[in-house]
Amino acid sequence: MIAASISDYRELARRRLPPFLFEYIDGGSYAELTLRRNIEDLQAVALRQRVLRDVSAVDLSADLFGVRCAMPVALAPVGLAGMNARRGEVQAARAASAADVPFCLSTVSLCPIAEVRPAARNLWFQLYMVRDRGFMRSLLAAAAAAGVDVLLFTVDLPMPGARYRDFRSGLAGAAGPAGQLRRAWQAACHPSWAYDVAIRGKPLTLGNMTATMAGKSGLQDYLGWITRNFDPSLTWDDLAWVRQHWPGKLVIKGILDPEDARQAAAHTVDGIVVSNHGGRQLDGVISGARALPPIADLVGDQLAVLADGGVRSGLDVVRMLALGAHGVLIGRAWAYALAGAGEAGVSHVLALIRAEMSIAMALTGATRVAEIRRGNVQLM
Numbered sequence: 001m002i003a004a005s006i007s008d009y010r011e012l013a014r015r016r017l018p019p020f021l022f023e024y025i026d027g028g029s030y031a032e033l034t035l036r037r038n039i040e041d042l043q044a045v046a047l048r049q050r051v052l053r054d055v056s057a058v059d060l061s062a063d064l065f066g067v068r069c070a071m072p073v074a075l076a077p078v079g080l081a082g083m084n085a086r087r088g089e090v091q092a093a094r095a096a097s098a099a100d101v102p103f104c105l106s107t108v109s110l111c112p113i114a115e116v117r118p119a120a121r122n123l124w125f126q127l128y129m130v131r132d133r134g135f136m137r138s139l140l141a142a143a144a145a146a147g148v149d150v151l152l153f154t155v156d157l158p159m160p161g162a163r164y165r166d167f168r169s170g171l172a173g174a175a176g177p178a179g180q181l182r183r184a185w186q187a188a189c190h191p192s193w194a195y196d197v198a199i200r201g202k203p204l205t206l207g208n209m210t211a212t213m214a215g216k217s218g219l220q221d222y223l224g225w226i227t228r229n230f231d232p233s234l235t236w237d238d239l240a241w242v243r244q245h246w247p248g249k250l251v252i253k254g255i256l257d258p259e260d261a262r263q264a265a266a267h268t269v270d271g272i273v274v275s276n277h278g279g280r281q282l283d284g285v286i287s288g289a290r291a292l293p294p295i296a297d298l299v300g301d302q303l304a305v306l307a308d309g310g311v312r313s314g315l316d317v318v319r320m321l322a323l324g325a326h327g328v329l330i331g332r333a334w335a336y337a338l339a340g341a342g343e344a345g346v347s348h349v350l351a352l353i354r355a356e357m358s359i360a361m362a363l364t365g366a367t368r369v370a371e372i373r374r375g376n377v378q379l380m
């Protein structure tokens with residue numbers, strides 16, 4: 001199958017990955033209402049066609065936290081991405097660098113920061129807070145030593161949302177031999193993935209976490225470990241702790257409510273990501289597309305407002321920008337591409353987004369990113 005769109009890469013990923021990994025990427029929490037709303041609400045935003053404007057030169061470039069990027073798009077943090085292809089985070093970081101956009105490494109990646117660093121020109125790091133603060137200090141020190149440009153502090157996962165697909169597929173709730181056997185059988189039925197990742201892609205451990213997981217940094221009961229060790233007692237006061245240990249750019253990821261956006265703006269942060277974690281946390285919350293406009297109106301002139309959720313094309317990026325985002329994160333779009341075709345797949349998806357953005361800008365009469373405004377879309 002030749003992939004021509006992001007949904008084609010989803011299909012390639014479905015064919016190539018063992019089900020416990022495909023369902024982990026593709027799924028959301030509970031009945032997946034929010035997962036669907038993210039996509040549907042964004043696609044329901046109508047682009048306003050304008051004609052007879054000189055669109056012979058369309059410039060997609062934009063600043064993200066003081067760095068000029070080819071387009072205002074970054075690869076969102078995706079945990080376990082290194083399971084999608086051999087040393088997957090390195091491959092994706094290379095593709096992001098070639099396309100001149102930032103790559104954000106998840107705390108729960110397979111490849112540690114130091115392994116990804118040489119591959120990424122513009123490296124962001126996403127922080128989950130675990131209870132062990134000594135370890136948190138060393139993780140932040142490692143990010144600083146690697147010259148990470150921007151820290152995304154994810155605050156919408158005090159505990160993981162229930163993802164039914166992960167239970168059905170065998171990723172969650174099965175730490176013992178039964179679970180291992182199930183996953184091994186699925187891997188054996190997907191030999192090209194198994195050879196690429198399970199054999200040649202070792203070590204299959206959470207590279208940033210080995211120091212705190214007491215020798216259990218493999219995938220055994222990964223979700224159980226998160227439940228036991230992520231810190232649900234976090235408050236706005238802990239933000240001061242992060243700020244104290246992180247001198248660089250700091251962005252809060254997982255804001256969905258204007259009141260929280262207002263509080264974020266009252267702290268010394270550089271930006272926020274309007275996000276519901278790709279519909280993987282509290283099912284039933286509003287979509288990124290619906291949450292974004294009031295938040296952008298409230299704090300958009302004080303902070304960088306990034307947004308994500310449901311972006312499946314360059315047209316969706318333009319929609320998010322028109323709704324008020326200064327930058328847009330893509331999650332599943334790159335994870336599918338990495339699973340389907342490795343680095344080349346991620347490069348292709350970024351090229352698709354670029355081409356689709358250019359066309360959407362030209363046909364809405366915007367020749368620069370700064371010209372994309374609310375007036376370029378009609379809310380249905």
Ligand SMILES: Cc1cc2nc3c(=O)[nH]c(=O)nc-3n(C[C@H](O)[C@H](O)[C@H](O)COP(=O)(O)O)c2cc1C
Nearest residue numbers: 025076077078079106154277278308309310331332
């Ligand atoms: C498989 C998967 C793993 C994810 N892991 C993380 C993570 O480790 N940290 C984080 O802050 N967000 C994580 N997210 C959320 C993404 O960063 C992003 O908010 C979301 O994917 C955006 O929605 P989209 O997938 O529709 O683009 C993950 C999302 C997916 C799909």
